[in-house]
Amino acid sequence: MTxxxxxVISKAGGLVFSRSYSDVLPPQPVNTILTLAxxxxxxxxxxxxxxxxxxPGVPVTGLEAFEAEGWGGKVFLTxxxxxxxxxxxxxxxxxxxxxxxxxxxxxxxxxxxxxxxPEMPINSSLFESRLQTLMAGVNGPQ
Amino acid sequence: MTIYSLYIFDRHCECxxxxxxxxxxxxxxxxxxxxxPGVHRLPPPQSNTTxxxxxxxxxxFANPNPNTSVNGGDxxxxxxxxxxxxxxxxxxxxGGVGGGGANKGLxxxxxxxxxxxxxxSLRNMVKKLSGREEAxxxxxxxxxxxxxxxxxxxxxxxxxxxxxxxxxxxxxxQLYVGPFLEYVVRNPLVDVDSRDRGVDNDxxxxxxx
Numbered sequence: 001m002t003x004x005x006x007x008v009i010s011k012a013g014g015l016v017f018s019r020s021y022s023d024v025l026p027p028q029p030v031n032t033i034l035t036l037a038x039x040x041x042x043x044x045x046x047x048x049x050x051x052x053x054x055x056p057g058v059p060v061t062g063l064e065a066f067e068a069e070g071w072g073g074k075v076f077l078t079x080x081x082x083x084x085x086x087x088x089x090x091x092x093x094x095x096x097x098x099x100x101x102x103x104x105x106x107x108x109x110x111x112x113x114x115x116x117x118p119e120m121p122i123n124s125s126l127f128e129s130r131l132q133t134l135m136a137g138v139n140g141p142q
Numbered sequence: 143m144t145i146y147s148l149y150i151f152d153r154h155c156e157c158x159x160x161x162x163x164x165x166x167x168x169x170x171x172x173x174x175x176x177x178x179p180g181v182h183r184l185p186p187p188q189s190n191t192t193x194x195x196x197x198x199x200x201x202x203f204a205n206p207n208p209n210t211s212v213n214g215g216d217x218x219x220x221x222x223x224x225x226x227x228x229x230x231x232x233x234x235x236x237g238g239v240g241g242g243g244a245n246k247g248l249x250x251x252x253x254x255x256x257x258x259x260x261x262x263s264l265r266n267m268v269k270k271l272s273g274r275e276e277a278x279x280x281x282x283x284x285x286x287x288x289x290x291x292x293x294x295x296x297x298x299x300x301x302x303x304x305x306x307x308x309x310x311x312x313x314x315x316q317l318y319v320g321p322f323l324e325y326v327v328r329n330p331l332v333d334v335d336s337r338d339r340g341v342d343n344d345x346x347x348x349x350x351x
Contacts, residue, residue: 026273036270039263046260050253051285052146052302053166061284068268068276087271 001095002139004071004087006102006131007033010119011081013041017122021135025071025087040085044075074099082106098138105130145310146286146302149257150322153296157254172251257300261290279311291315297322 004025008017015037020027028036040063048062066073072092076084076099084102088095109127110116116124147162147169162169248256261278268278280289282305291299291314299314299322 025271028271032270036267039267043260043263046256047281047283047288049248050256050260050302051167051283052162053164054285063281064283066264066268066281067279068272069279070276071272 001092001098002089003098003135004089005085006087006135007037007083007085008106008122009037009041009083009085011083012119013038014119016120017127019128019131021132021139024089037085040075041083044077044083076103078103098134101134102131105134143307144304146304148302148317149254149298149300151254151258151298151300155258155262157251157258160250160254169248169250169253172249257288258298261288261298261300265290265292280309289314291318293318 002022002024004022005018005020007015010016015034018030018033018037044062046062048060051060054060062077063075065075067090071087071089074086074088074092074095076086078084084099084106086095086099086102105127109124109130110122113124113126116122144164146165147160149157150159152158160169264281265278268276277292278290280287282288285305286302287305287307289301289303289310291311293299297318299318301310301314303310
């Protein structure tokens, strides 16, 4: 599995972090990613609405993963509404663990940082370097 | 493996065919202003407020002679009707237990628009991200998975199944190559650019596998 990119979307639908980790997908201007993140936020809400057979008592969930022919995307929604989007290559063993460790790094490096304003873009070199190490471990053996 | 519903959209973004099978929250029929014949077999909008028995529902159907199950087509027609009715009663029961409003399905036309909107935006997003013509194939949520197969003529085949199923694009492709080409494209009675359709028996049997 190769991780192509990681986005973090705030609960209002704004992009607060995006980083590309491979050159399989062409680099996009930040504005494009910002737009796409907003669209994804909307799609997430609509897909929950389209559930064909909801189980009573169980909350409906929105988009969790999407796939194209050569790559896919995983959307992980935290209980506080922050979304992590991971774009990855297609056989994806260990993706769930990867997303969880990204969440862990986020909680450690961003949420515990007293100088971080919630819902604002993430400017944390600790977060970036720890993500970089994680991705190097995942992408490296390819 | 469960399959919930099938939509076919044409190049005018219109839903030209719809069928559902195991939905506990069925689509409601659209209001009479936007009702189009031949797309789906949901009961038409209720103009009469009687507590309708099944016979009456059947008689409202687009099929002129639904009670005679002499050939396979009518038989399947009745099957799809029965499943719809079961879903309806299930919905009523569920609504009584836990707040009916949230459990009510969307009107069919609204739902079709939402499905089309979602696949269109995801398709554009995938195209933009990959920088070339790359087809978006499926997405999944906690409760269902949506598969998309797009033909060269811009017909979009959309299938909703349970989330654990594998890629069902080949089924959609078979559906296109088999029944759709045979009974719709090559059928001089079907006006391809409008909406009337009538190939249901083969579609149903295809799903039975």
